[in-house]
Every structure is written in C-alpha cells, then in structure tokens.
Amino acid sequence: MRELLGIARFKFHPGAVEEFKRLSAQCMEIVRAQDTGTLQYDTYFNADESEAIVIERYRDSEALLEHGEHLAAFMEPILATGEVNGELLGELSPELRAKITGDVPQIFTLYASM
Numbered sequence: 283m284r285e286l287l288g289i290a291r292f293k294f295h296p297g298a299v300e301e302f303k304r305l306s307a308q309c310m311e312i313v314r315a316q317d318t319g320t321l322q323y324d325t326y327f328n329a330d331e332s333e334a335i336v337i338e339r340y341r342d343s344e345a346l347l348e349h350g351e352h353l354a355a356f357m358e359p360i361l362a363t364g365e366v367n368g369e370l371l372g373e374l375s376p377e378l379r380a381k382i383t384g385d386v387p388q389i390f391t392l393y394a395s396m
Contacts, residue, residue: 286370369390
C-alpha cells in the first residue's frame, strides 16, 4: 500500500478558533504519543486565523485507521468549531473505504506517477 495524504480545510465560526487550537493541541499530543504510522500532522492558519488547513500524511490505510481510533473522541468537538471540507489522496484499503461515508473527505486516487 502507498502513503495517504489528507487535506482538511476549516473555516471557523466566530470565536471558535481558540477552541480549535486547544483541541488541536490535545490531538497533537495523542498523535505523537500513540500513532505509529502518522508521518505528518501539521496545522496552518491564514493571517487573521479565520481559516486553517491541516495536512496529514499516513504510511498506509492501516495507519489512518489507527489515527482515527485514537482521535475519535475529538472529531465531534473539532467539527463543531466551523465548516470543514477536505480531500484524501491515495489508494484506500477496502476496510478504510468502508468507514468513509458521505462526501467529506473527497477521495482522489493516483492516475499516473513518475
């Protein structure tokens, strides 16, 4: 299996960015301490901190499933801080594909590589 790349885009509700930052810091601690296949987990803010992009890279589908288990309790409160959309790039295992429902994230698979 190949590496997966996730891009999550947040547009915060008024006054919610500090809550997002607090929750994100807790998530980062868990990722560092417990995730075994997370290769990158970085958050970027625009100038006025009304929006953020989270870049996530995983060794494979199994690593993303593990990450999801570790952070499951944070998903609802993080999503409550604003509007979110995103993309997941890579070849997903059948198990991971079955767990992703709805249209977020949008899934892209590799067409050609060098």
